[in-house]
Every structure is written in structure tokens, then in C-alpha cells.
Amino acid sequence: MDQIAQIIGPLIGFAVSLVGFIVAVDQVTASARLRRQVNFWHEQSKSPSFLSDAAVGRSLERDAAARLLALQAVPGWKLLFPVSIPTAMIWATWQAGTFVGTIPRNELTFDRLIDAANIDDGGLIFLLPGVPMMVLALLAFMTVFVERARVRDAYLEGKPLTPSTVSMGGNHLTAADVLGHLNVLLWLPLSTAGSLLLALFFGITFGMRGQPPTTPLWPEWLSLMMMGGVVAFLPGIHVGLSLYSAVSVKWQHPRPLPSTLKPHRSGEKVSKTRFPTSQRKQK
Secondary structure (H helix, E strand, O other): OHHHHHHHHHHHHHHHHHHHHHHHHHHHHHHHHHHHHHHHHHHHOOOOOOHHHHHHHHHHHHHHHHHHHHHHHOOHHHHHHHHHHHHHHHHHHHHHHHHHOOOOHHHOOHHHHHHHHOHHHOOOHHHOOHHHHHHHHHHHHHHHHHHHHHHHHHHHOOOOOOHHHOOOOOOOOOHHHHHOHHHHHHHHHHHHHHHHHHHHHHHHHHHHHHOOOOOOOOOHHHHHHHHHHHHHHOHHHHHHHHHHHHHOOOOOOOOOOOOOOOOOOOOOOOOHHHOOHHHHHHO
16 A cells, blocks of 8 residues: 555656646736737727728627637636546546556456555545546636526626625526536436546556456456446536537627617727726826
8 A cells, every 4th residue: 555655656746737727828828818819909990991800800809809718717726626626636546547457357357456456545535526526626617608698698698797706605607507407417417427447457467567467357346347437527518518519609600780789980989987087086
């Protein structure tokens, strides 16, 4: 067990650091990309050739500006903790599998797997709450995209952008509300358990790489573990598609403007009520 702890600890730290780096880079690059799109479509909206080109340009400019605003309102650092939990659990499960894979092939039975896990002594018992922990982390991860969709839609519909737009309280919808009970209570936990089974399977087969090949290549129960992991993981694709369908918008340009949104005419004075009192005094 000391060997497992010595190996898993650094790997979890490395995985979390890597996830943090990826999230930070994605946040920076996505913001820069959307800013370029806003500037590009702003220039396209000034097209003197065709009114349709200008209308499409203005629509795409508003779409890019809405997504940029959503990205800034719900920053990428909110993804760090939700992504770290599944990453750490999968890494830990995979590494535990590599330790089990060092058992000679002719001795690798399911009972020996349980003995190697040393569950009675608290060995891999920490993996048991892995499924509910990963489910909660994945829901928090998906809620970030629900929040961003809420901000984007509010901007496109001309609604006031207030703290309640991205607040976790009030009438705010979380990923659990969007996905529904069946996805949250059945398909998401099932796919999470499948991912852990696959991580354990690949870890065991990776740990067996230094042993001489035998016939069959691995025990029958290990093949069942692989097939069970694949079957259990497949509903996760349905969950992901359900979320994508819920937060995506119909691609239509030019998008009809809401009746509450009034275009600003050139030369028109901006209403004083648009700015807070403190800002009017500074001006």
C-alpha cells in the first residue's frame, strides 16, 4: 500500500496541475478568438455592397459579443475543481490497476484482485465514493456551461444583465435541472462507473505488459470488466448530447432582434438612466 500511495500522490498532483494549465490556456485563447470575431464581424457589418451582408455581420457580431460576455461573466477557473475530481479519480483507478497487473497472469483471479486491493485494510476503499464524487463534480462542470448559456441568451434577448443572471440561487437553473432526473440519477452515475471500470481495465492490462504472453491473453472476468465498462460508459454520450442540445442556440443569421431591443442611432444622446449615479458624477 505504501508503494501505491507513493505513486498515486504525485500523479494526482500532476494531473490537477495539468488540468489547471489547460483550463487557463483555453480561457485566454477563447477570449482572444472571440474578440477577433467581434472585430471582424463589426467590419463586415459596415459592408456598403449588400444590406443582407451588413445584417448578417451585425448578427454574428452580437453572437460573438454574447459568447465573449458569457466567458467573462463565468470565468474558466470555475472549471478547475470540477475537472480535477474526475481526473484524479481516473488516474488513481488506472494506477491501482497497474499495480494489480503486476500479479502473474496465472494467479490473476478476481479473488486475487480483491486481495491485492487490500480493501479490508482500507487500501482502495477510497475509490468506493468515487462515483458520487465524480457525478457531483461533472454536474458542477456542466453548470458552468449552463450559466454561460444563460448570460448569452440574456444578452441576445436584450434582457438586463444582473448578478442573478449567473447566480446559483433564485430562479437559476443548474445542470441537474436542465438534464432531468433520469440523466442525473441513472445515466450519469452509470457512465461514471463505466469510466472507472475502463480505467481499471486499462491499468491492469498496462501493468501486465512486462509479463510473457499466455493463452488466453487475460482472464475471462477481465474481458467482462472491459465490456461492462464500455456498455456502462455509453449513456454518458447521451448525457453530453442532452446538455449540448439544452445550451446551444439555433444557428440563424441574421437573427431576429427582440422587440424590447432598440437600435442606437448615430448622433443620438445616450440616456442618463443608462449609467449609475456615481458614474454620471464622474463625467
